[in-house]
Amino acid sequence: MKNRNSIAIVLVLSFFTLILSAPQSSYAKKVTKTVHKTFSLNRGGMVSLSNVNGGVEITSWNKESVDVTAEIEVKYGNRRRAEDFLKKVEVLFDHDKDNLDIEVDYPRRHNSNFLSWLFGEKNPGVTVRFTIKVPREVDLDLHTVNGKLRVEDVAGDIKAGTTNGSIKMYNIKGRVSCTTVNGGIKVFLSESVEFDEMSFRTVNGGIQLSIPNDFAADVEISTVNGGINSELPLKISGKFNRRSIRGELNGGGGRLILKTVNGGITIDVSG
Template sequence: MSLIFLDKIKEIKMRINFLTKILPVGLLGLFILTTGGCIYIDAGGFWGAQVKYERTVPLSAPLAPGSKFTAQTHNGSIAVSGAETEQCSLTATITGRAPNDEDARKIVEKTQVTLESSGDKLNAKIKKPYLHRRQSVCVDLEVTVPVKTSLDLATHNGNLKIENINGEIDGVTHNGGVVLAQCTGNLELETHNGSLNGREISGDLQLLTHNGKILAAYSQSAPPVCDASIITHNGSVDFTAPLNFSAAVTASTYNGSITTDLPLMITGSFSGRKLTGTIGDGQGNLHLETHNGSINIR
């Protein structure tokens, strides 16, 4: 395996270890509610009676194919789909919660969502008001961009859904799942509490979660050589390779089994829970790892 690929794996493991250490502390005193795309976390006790106020904000801006779109929301989900277009169309759903109608409405009205352009980059910017105890705001984003667009997406409490994109994709959430469909490019997705599901994908791949299963299914038209690193702590790993797949393979689990439907030549010892080997000519790299769960290679 290349040194660069091994360095990436070491970096991912360090992040997993860090998250494992802080998890018990982070869970103390947290009360989590989920509604729609939003996840509410209360560190101060019961929410009590809550009033919800909601409005939608439609926005659009020019966005040429080959550009980059970025978005960040703390509470809320982000869904991006590619289309044959030369603009970005965004719908923001703003949901405010407070003990009374007036405060909930003020929270929503004071929350601003704008599209700001800089060179070949378009940024969805969200400005939220100061929130008092028992107040919250969630901003869900539903976005359409050109198929050939690179993405940089981040949320803390919410899901990520990306489909029909050809470009580099970076996506991070802490509490939420990640779904990829028909995406091509350098794909890097991460969550802490949630599953990752990628179908009909192509290109180099890096998927990381702490609590959740991972499914990664390459398109049968994808190139046979890629670098893929898939790591979870609690969950199974299911990997479907492209046709004529060629890679050096490492796979390990602590509580689980490893199975493969592909002809894999073992180059080291195989205990049923850890293996090293090659598929095809071993040109690419495939690293699969879980602590509690099984690994399937198809």
């Protein structure tokens, strides 16, 4: 009996050794498809986007319409299953003349267990990258989890949030709020606007903000592990040090908040 048990144990251990030493083929195959849509949108309308995996790039053009290109990519060890999964990934649109809502519908994934891990049956890796053209006068509400956000040449209010990725905006006229966790923030505001609050917040990353020379605000800047670099004519209020500053800029105005934990902060004049 003991000999039989010993043989069984040896066989089981040999089986596991063989499996674990075999090369893993998960995510070896890549399949893609492209979704392209164009929607009419009045100037001053709103474009909202919600995604999980994938970056977003937005630029403006001289048309009252929104042009959306979504590049969908699925990686999996088995091409047939990757293609089946790709067919189930959908980009959903809800549209009227003043609003366009974009959302990605990801297929339901199977629950991983010991056997699926053992045989390399991981969930497919799915990425959806957006390239979008919008009217210059448009409001944006952009959210992703794993991906970068980039916006250029837009005149409107912008809310942008990601978890793992940077946020970059250039030549923006409007009220802006940005939030990320693992990534830096870089924003160039081309014109001053009235606002109640603008905020730029991250945890692991630096912040760079460029503003017009007539920009008026009550400024709050703070970092934990990093320095502050600014040559703006701030009228300091309360205590300040190299990691925390409060003050008025050009007589004060709306609240301008720049906060990070691990990173430096630079605020300067654009142009």
